[in-house]
Amino acid sequence: MIQIESVTKRYPDGTTAVDDLSLDIPDGSITVLVGPSGCGKTTTLRMVNRMVEPTSGRILLDGSDITEQPVNALRRSMGYVIQNAGLFQHRTIVDNIATVPRMLGWDRRKARERARELMGRVGLDEALAKRYPYQLSGGQQQRVGVARALAADPPVLLMDEPFSAVDPIVRKSLQAELLRIQQELGKTIVFVTHDIDEAIRIGDMIAVMRTGGRLAQFAPPQELLSSPADEFVEDFLGTDRGIRRLSFFTSDGLALERGPVVAVDAGAEQVARATAAGAPYLLLTDADGKPLGWVAPQDAAGGADKVAVGSLLPYGRPFAAGRESLRDALDCAVLSPTGWAVAVDEQGAVAGVVSQEAIGAAIRSAHAGQREDGPAVPVRTTKAEVAT
Amino acid sequence: MSGPGFFDIPSDLQNSYLGLVGLHVEEALIPVAIGLAVALPLGQLCVRFSWLYPPVLWITTVLYAIPSLAFFIFLIDYTGATRTTVMIPLTVYSLVLLVPAFVDGVRSVPQETLSAAKAMGFGPVQRYLKVQLPIAVPAIIAGLRVAVASSISLVSIGALIGNQGALGNLLQDAILYHRSNLALNSVLTTAVLAVLLDIALVLLRMALTPWMPRSGRAARRAARDAAVEPAGRAALEDASV
Numbered sequence A: 001m002i003q004i005e006s007v008t009k010r011y012p013d014g015t016t017a018v019d020d021l022s023l024d025i026p027d028g029s030i031t032v033l034v035g036p037s038g039c040g041k042t043t044t045l046r047m048v049n050r051m052v053e054p055t056s057g058r059i060l061l062d063g064s065d066i067t068e069q070p071v072n073a074l075r076r077s078m079g080y081v082i083q084n085a086g087l088f089q090h091r092t093i094v095d096n097i098a099t100v101p102r103m104l105g106w107d108r109r110k111a112r113e114r115a116r117e118l119m120g121r122v123g124l125d126e127a128l129a130k131r132y133p134y135q136l137s138g139g140q141q142q143r144v145g146v147a148r149a150l151a152a153d154p155p156v157l158l159m160d161e162p163f164s165a166v167d168p169i170v171r172k173s174l175q176a177e178l179l180r181i182q183q184e185l186g187k188t189i190v191f192v193t194h195d196i197d198e199a200i201r202i203g204d205m206i207a208v209m210r211t212g213g214r215l216a217q218f219a220p221p222q223e224l225l226s227s228p229a230d231e232f233v234e235d236f237l238g239t240d241r242g243i244r245r246l247s248f249f250t251s252d253g254l255a256l257e258r259g260p261v262v263a264v265d266a267g268a269e270q271v272a273r274a275t276a277a278g279a280p281y282l283l284l285t286d287a288d289g290k291p292l293g294w295v296a297p298q299d300a301a302g303g304a305d306k307v308a309v310g311s312l313l314p315y316g317r318p319f320a321a322g323r324e325s326l327r328d329a330l331d332c333a334v335l336s337p338t339g340w341a342v343a344v345d346e347q348g349a350v351a352g353v354v355s356q357e358a359i360g361a362a363i364r365s366a367h368a369g370q371r372e373d374g375p376a377v378p379v380r381t382t383k384a385e386v387a388t
Numbered sequence B: 001m002s003g004p005g006f007f008d009i010p011s012d013l014q015n016s017y018l019g020l021v022g023l024h025v026e027e028a029l030i031p032v033a034i035g036l037a038v039a040l041p042l043g044q045l046c047v048r049f050s051w052l053y054p055p056v057l058w059i060t061t062v063l064y065a066i067p068s069l070a071f072f073i074f075l076i077d078y079t080g081a082t083r084t085t086v087m088i089p090l091t092v093y094s095l096v097l098l099v100p101a102f103v104d105g106v107r108s109v110p111q112e113t114l115s116a117a118k119a120m121g122f123g124p125v126q127r128y129l130k131v132q133l134p135i136a137v138p139a140i141i142a143g144l145r146v147a148v149a150s151s152i153s154l155v156s157i158g159a160l161i162g163n164q165g166a167l168g169n170l171l172q173d174a175i176l177y178h179r180s181n182l183a184l185n186s187v188l189t190t191a192v193l194a195v196l197l198d199i200a201l202v203l204l205r206m207a208l209t210p211w212m213p214r215s216g217r218a219a220r221r222a223a224r225d226a227a228v229e230p231a232g233r234a235a236l237e238d239a240s241v
């Protein structure tokens, strides 16, 4: 555990970057420091590995003051990842990653072996091992940065806006990768970002900081979304926090209907039975149960096998039943031309369909459930799902 | 009947053609080597204490502006009509070229690279030797190329102080013996030397910096390869929330 105790940092020019900050950073999880630019996030992070020394207050690592051990030993026990990766441009990828193990006295072969293993772990092709940083894309370089930080298996990982400089698509995949790695390794991660969406996506705990280096709120993401401490936090969260909060409710409880689902070879009789289920449209599936598209009941009355597949209404993006959140389910329903969302199982076969009204009911009962027993849905599961 | 050949050196120079070439290279390169040996620590001081750089730059620029002939006349009272008298100003000129080359090279190391090194537990000495110096190599060699070329051409002026100009002495003998081919020889050999040494430095840089984008074509190929992100794609398919 990293304990930040009433830490203040005033720079020589008089700027108070961090003001009386206290924070208990739990082991084995991701704590995000988030806030507007210049609110002291980087300064806070850099005080943890003593790149910056506090003006007052102290920081404890597993109960002892971080100033008690030699500074370079402390730094080697903490991986550090920064924006633009900060790779050594004059070293190959494998040697970049092997840097800290080499400094710790590993022999070259063992260090390189370890580096190659890590390349796999962060999703880098081993063929890149002998390349130089200039030969890699920004996203790949960032992966190398993560691998390099993990190389000596440090218990703590400090990450300062590591994904801010890559495009949004690559950023999403890097975030997913980080969650997957964290699932396997269970590091104590302190992650700095100015992007509240990123904070919510990856944080187990989120510390919102405000300009002047003060803590505005420290809470798990769903609590932040449901009960922001003050107007500043509320503004910072943005206008759609209600919708975003749905990310933390699973779609388990949705009542999926199988009635309106018919196979493409269904005869007139089966179609009549499906029509009787009362849904405004029927969902046609192929022989494997995969969705094909929606059709109005009257157009399929002669049997599903008579319907031209080309004339079907698109089914849009289906959601993974139980594994994706209520937010995904709602998004699917809103985007569907029929207003109904299609749920699929792990094989991609249709598990059932659900209307916007049914999703609305599930949202209301999820909120009611949370009011009764506090944050009921374990965040970990939701996050892990994202990455698997 | 034919006169003395192109490579026949008058006996007053007491050297064969190749001997003169060797002498010329020596007189040119020793000052560059000394200049480099002084520029590295001096440059590092300028990086470390940035207030030092402007005055150092100012002084070296003023020294650079002094014509070599003036230097010779001044030094001849102390070091006589010797090679040393030729090499001292050349050392100063090299130093003047190499200090800013080094400082610019070290300053070109991105701040985040230095931060990363520091965060990984590199002390100041390791940061200098393992990060700053290697990354400054291209800039240092660029400086060396200018220093070597100017040194090679300036050695010839040493001919003015008692035949200390190696290949430059041929110019004087060309007048003395009415042999224009000696002048041609001097100019051509000096030029060829400068070109060969420059090529050697470029090869040295390429050997020391495999990490630099080689050519336009190599860089384009690298960029194209980098655009394909095999593993990233797969992860992306699953990224949603």
Ligand SMILES: Nc1ncnc2c1ncn2[C@@H]1O[C@H](COP(=O)(O)OP(=O)(O)O)[C@@H](O)[C@H]1O
Residues within 6 Å of the ligand: A011, A012, A013, A015, A016, A017, A035, A036, A037, A038, A039, A040, A041, A042, A043, A044
């Ligand atoms: N070395 C420094 N000297 C003086 N002021 C600094 C220094 N580093 C940061 N600051 C100031 O401290 C404040 C917090 O900076 P920083 O921790 O980098 O914020 P963030 O990472 O949240 O953007 C800013 O006002 C910044 O200008």
Ligand SMILES: [Mg+2]
Residues within 6 Å of the ligand: A041, A042, A043
């Ligand atoms: Mg910052």
